[in-house]
Amino acid sequence: MAKPFGALRAKLGSVRIAQNKAKADEIIAKVALQDLRRSLNITQEELARALKVKQSSVSKLESQDDMYISTLIRVVGALGGELRLVASFPKMNKEVILEQFKGRKASERH
Numbered sequence: 001m002a003k004p005f006g007a008l009r010a011k012l013g014s015v016r017i018a019q020n021k022a023k024a025d026e027i028i029a030k031v032a033l034q035d036l037r038r039s040l041n042i043t044q045e046e047l048a049r050a051l052k053v054k055q056s057s058v059s060k061l062e063s064q065d066d067m068y069i070s071t072l073i074r075v076v077g078a079l080g081g082e083l084r085l086v087a088s089f090p091k092m093n094k095e096v097i098l099e100q101f102k103g104r105k106a107s108e109r110h
Contacts, residue, residue, distance in 0.1 A: 033075065034062040040079055050078035069101060 012020070031039070037047060044058040048079040051058065051074060061067065061075060069085070076083040 032062070037062070037079060042079060047075070047078055050073065073101065 020088045037044070044062075048058045050057040061071070061088055069083075073083045083101065087096045087098055089095070
C-alpha cells in the first residue's frame with residue numbers, strides 16, 4: 001500500500017528536509033538558456049521579436065556554449081531579467097559579484 005508523501009517527509013526530520021530543499025534550489029538554479037526561456041513560457045519566436053533577430057538566431061544562441069557577455073545581457077534582459085556575474089572561489093568559500101557589468105542595459109553594446 002502506498003504511503004502519503006507527508007508521512008514519508010515527516011520521518012526525514014527538519015535537517016534532512018532543509019538539506020533536500022537546498023540541493024533542489026541548487027539544481028533549479030543551474031539551467032540552460034533554453035530551459036530558462038521555456039520555464040518563463042516564452043517561445044523562440046517571442047524572444048526573437050524582443051531581440052529584433054530571426055527565430056533561427058535564437059535557436060543558435062541557445063545551442064552555443066560560448067557567447068559575448070553583451071549578448072547574454074541582451075538575452076536575459078529580453079527575458080525580463082538582469083544578468084549578474086558571480087566569480088566563485090571555492091577554496092576561500094567566497095563568491096564575488098563582478099560589478100563591471102552591473103547596470104549595463106540590454107541596448108548598450110561596444
